[in-house]
Amino acid sequence: MNKNLQQLFTIAQKEERLAIGLMSGTSLDGLDIALCRFSRHGLGTKFDLLHFITIAYDDTFKGEVIQLFAKKQVDLEKLCMINAYIGIYHAQLILDALQQWNVAPADVDFIASHGQTIYHAPQRLHGQANYPNATLQIGDGDHIAVKTGIITISDFRQKHIAAGGEGAPLALYGDVIFGSHPTENRILLNIGGIANLTYLPANGAEIICCDTGPGNTMIDAACRQYFNRPYDEDAKIALSGQVNESLLNALLKESFFAQPAPKTTGPELFSLAYLEKARQASNTTDLTAEDIVATLSQFTVQSIVDFINTYCQPETLTRILISGGGAKNKFVVDGLTKLLPQATISDSNYLGVDPDAKEAILFALLGNEALVGEPMTIGGNPAVLMGKFSFPG
Ligand SMILES: Nc1ncnc2c1ncn2[C@@H]1O[C@H](COP(=O)(O)OP(=O)(O)OP(=O)(O)O)[C@@H](O)[C@H]1O
Numbered sequence: 001m002n003k004n005l006q007q008l009f010t011i012a013q014k015e016e017r018l019a020i021g022l023m024s025g026t027s028l029d030g031l032d033i034a035l036c037r038f039s040r041h042g043l044g045t046k047f048d049l050l051h052f053i054t055i056a057y058d059d060t061f062k063g064e065v066i067q068l069f070a071k072k073q074v075d076l077e078k079l080c081m082i083n084a085y086i087g088i089y090h091a092q093l094i095l096d097a098l099q100q101w102n103v104a105p106a107d108v109d110f111i112a113s114h115g116q117t118i119y120h121a122p123q124r125l126h127g128q129a130n131y132p133n134a135t136l137q138i139g140d141g142d143h144i145a146v147k148t149g150i151i152t153i154s155d156f157r158q159k160h161i162a163a164g165g166e167g168a169p170l171a172l173y174g175d176v177i178f179g180s181h182p183t184e185n186r187i188l189l190n191i192g193g194i195a196n197l198t199y200l201p202a203n204g205a206e207i208i209c210c211d212t213g214p215g216n217t218m219i220d221a222a223c224r225q226y227f228n229r230p231y232d233e234d235a236k237i238a239l240s241g242q243v244n245e246s247l248l249n250a251l252l253k254e255s256f257f258a259q260p261a262p263k264t265t266g267p268e269l270f271s272l273a274y275l276e277k278a279r280q281a282s283n284t285t286d287l288t289a290e291d292i293v294a295t296l297s298q299f300t301v302q303s304i305v306d307f308i309n310t311y312c313q314p315e316t317l318t319r320i321l322i323s324g325g326g327a328k329n330k331f332v333v334d335g336l337t338k339l340l341p342q343a344t345i346s347d348s349n350y351l352g353v354d355p356d357a358k359e360a361i362l363f364a365l366l367g368n369e370a371l372v373g374e375p376m377t378i379g380g381n382p383a384v385l386m387g388k389f390s391f392p393g
């Protein structure tokens with residue numbers, strides 16, 4: 001028998017598995033690395049987060065990826081090289097983290113790697129009837145496996161698409177495990193580059209997992225453009241500006257918001273070009289940069305609230321648990337609290353899940369499912385195990 005398959009078989013039969021989950025999100029801020037211990041699977045999953053670190057990307061790397069990220073036309077040679085490069089780079093960051101934590105690579109059973117989303121093209125965005133939903137995550141798993149010596153599971157989103165989904169949000173499968181409650185109607189809200197949420201009703205109503213629109217992506221882009229800063233730290237800029245209602249209304253006039261859930265989107269749509277179009281349409285080209293950042297922050301709040309009011313039986317909502325970098329944006333969190341007074345809003349620490357680590361834990365969990373799980377049927381969502389296996393030798 002192929003020795004790799006023998007090793008997989010052994011790992012799948014273990015009582016406990018040590019896993020590394022990796023997430024590199026649309027904000028391009030760095031690589032999230034979570035070391036977790038898992039036992040069991042599905043709704044019975046038990047996990048402990050043993051270590052977590054975000055290793056910030058250096059500016060040169062970020063600059064290279066930004067040249068390709070969410071762009072319709074790119075240098076194909078660069079894309080080809082960066083696919084391999086990210087695999088090698090992520091592998092090195094994993095080895096550095098393991099050394100820091102004093103954990104031997106040989107003790108880790110598997111790595112579950114999201115990769116770097118470079119382009120997200122559901123049919124609703126590309127609009128070409130003869131092409132399917134599509135998405136591209138790069139940072140090849142074979143490079144990670146060979147360089148670390150650890151079995152690597154990667155490229156989770158393709159199977160979701162093959163089974164009828166849009167390749168996202170995959171948070172659904174983790175959120176049902178982390179957050180379901182017998183009497184509380186909950187929402188697990190992740191505010192990363194794009195915001196997504198999972199609605200977990202206690203009363204047997206349909207579970208919904210969906211992107212709601214921009215999270216931080218447009219706020220970050222405006223901060224880079226007008227303030228030469230990567231993001232609006234502690235919402236200082238937004239809090240010093242005024243929301244412009246005309247621009248806000250123009251930003252909210254996008255067909256994505258009226259389309260039925262579940263749906264996904266990305267910075268391919270919610271970009272500075274999108275902002276520019278809305279400014280032209282609303283005659284707000286003379287706004288101050290602070291007012292623009294305030295309005296974009298309110299855009300994030302309003303699009304999340306509109307979604308909740310449409311799909312999540314808002315009057316019965318008990319609790320909203322936020323994760324992702326947007327949980328640190330005071331303007332956004334205060335805005336949600338004001339517009340959704342019926343729900344208690346806090347972060348995912350309430351569930352024992354570090355809000356910064358949640359997506360990296362999710363991929364570790366999806367890796368655990370790929371090894372020992374069974375497809376989970378949740379409403380009409382694809383019921384499949386996801387991920388491709390790469391072996392060190
Ligand atoms: N102190 C802070 N104040 C305001 N915003 C913050 C703060 N810290 C982080 N953020 C925001 O969080 C972003 C990073 O969030 P996160 O790491 O969740 O994104 P991501 O994982 O790349 O996104 P996605 O979930 O879309 O893939 C930053 O770009 C910034 O906009």
Ligand SMILES: CC(=O)N[C@H]1[C@@H]2OC[C@@H](O2)[C@@H](O)[C@@H]1O[C@H](C)C(=O)O
Pocket residue numbers: 025026117120135167168169170171172192193194195196211264265266359
């Ligand atoms: C294609 C892609 O990378 N989508 C990300 C992005 O970031 C947030 C939102 O858009 C979400 O749909 C998804 O990631 C999370 C981890 C998910 O699939 O649940």
